[in-house]
Amino acid sequence: MGFDEMDVDTIWQDGSFVDWDDATVHVLTHGLHYGSGVFEGVRCYDTENGPALFRWEEHLDRFFESTKPYDMELPYSREELTQATLELVRREELESCYIRPVAFYGYGSLGVSPKDNPVNVAIAAWPWGTYLGEAALEEGVEVMISSWRKHASSQIPTNAKTTGLYVNSMLAGEEARRNGYTEAIVLNKEGNVAEGPGENIFLVRDGEIYTPGLAQSILDGITRNTVIELARERGYTVHDQATISRGELNTADELFFSGTAAEVTPIRKVDNVEIGNGSRGPVTEELQQAFFDLVERRNDDHDEWFTYV
Numbered sequence: 001m002g003f004d005e006m007d008v009d010t011i012w013q014d015g016s017f018v019d020w021d022d023a024t025v026h027v028l029t030h031g032l033h034y035g036s037g038v039f040e041g042v043r044c045y046d047t048e049n050g051p052a053l054f055r056w057e058e059h060l061d062r063f064f065e066s067t068k069p070y071d072m073e074l075p076y077s078r079e080e081l082t083q084a085t086l087e088l089v090r091r092e093e094l095e096s097c098y099i100r101p102v103a104f105y106g107y108g109s110l111g112v113s114p115k116d117n118p119v120n121v122a123i124a125a126w127p128w129g130t131y132l133g134e135a136a137l138e139e140g141v142e143v144m145i146s147s148w149r150k151h152a153s154s155q156i157p158t159n160a161k162t163t164g165l166y167v168n169s170m171l172a173g174e175e176a177r178r179n180g181y182t183e184a185i186v187l188n189k190e191g192n193v194a195e196g197p198g199e200n201i202f203l204v205r206d207g208e209i210y211t212p213g214l215a216q217s218i219l220d221g222i223t224r225n226t227v228i229e230l231a232r233e234r235g236y237t238v239h240d241q242a243t244i245s246r247g248e249l250n251t252a253d254e255l256f257f258s259g260t261a262a263e264v265t266p267i268r269k270v271d272n273v274e275i276g277n278g279s280r281g282p283v284t285e286e287l288q289q290a291f292f293d294l295v296e297r298r299n300d301d302h303d304e305w306f307t308y309v
């Protein structure tokens with residue numbers, strides 16, 4: 001659904017709430033030219049106890065950490081950003097939504113050095129359903145291995161959620177969709193499995209769970225961390241620093257993506273080769289169920305992960 005069809009009126013921009021249509025920037029904004037911004041994607045779930053931000057504190061941690069390599073000082077505190085977000089969700093009377101905080105070097109000069117530019121910050125929120133399609137959660141998605149490799153963490157910090165990084169995600173995702181797939185899997189420079197364009201990846205084999213570690217040039221996903229915890233609590237052995245070769249994707253019993261947008265999405269085929277029996281596997285289903293039970297607060301587990309609106 002495009003923004004024009006949505007009924008959200010306000011965006012928080014640089015300290016105040018402005019009309020959606022007025023939340024604009026100058027065309028000579030540094031971040032627009034050089035991708036010098038950092039951002040977050042957070043979900044607010046319509047839980048049994050009312051709307052709640054899921055793992056907001058961890059998203060804020062990552063937001064602040066993402067600024068570090070870029071010497072970017074956010075002009076707002078954690079508390080200010082939290083209050084702004086809660087107020088935005090309340091004002092718009094959103095029940096479940098996606099929240100997008102973004103900070104970027106703004107308008108001032110266009111040398112590559114950002115030092116003369118202000119740091120601008122905005123937070124928007126809007127309703128956003130299943131990222132990879134309604135059917136994806138149950139049936140799984142068909143993905144292709146992208147011919148684009150993920151940038152190595154020696155080239156650009158892949159653990160920072162930087163706006164400029166996402167041209168790589170766009171290339172990989174669009175290549176996949178152009179070829180009739182829903183999403184891509186991106187290999188790292190060494191040719192091992194890194195992640196999806198906007199998702200982490202998990203592999204199940206012989207009842208154990210594997211996911212690439214940070215050394216594989218991945219983003220340290222908060223959903224990844226959630227899935228690891230849920231799996232361990234259910235007695236699974238989780239190898240969270242795995243090196244997964246391309247061929248191991250084909251011989252996996254199950255594969256699935258995790259991410260704020262993608263949540264827990266099974267992968268049923270890779271490059272047209274069926275994974276397992278070609279449908280959502282039992283471990284994926286169990287963890288997916290555990291995930292949705294958690295985020296919709298159908299149980300009391302991990303209440304510390306929720307910030308109620």
Ligand code: PMP
Pocket residue numbers: 041169195196197198199200218219220221222223224258259260261
């Ligand atoms: N990898 C990449 C490249 C991403 O953009 C995302 C989405 N933020 C993820 C993994 C998943 O991270 P999270 O679970 O924190 O949303």
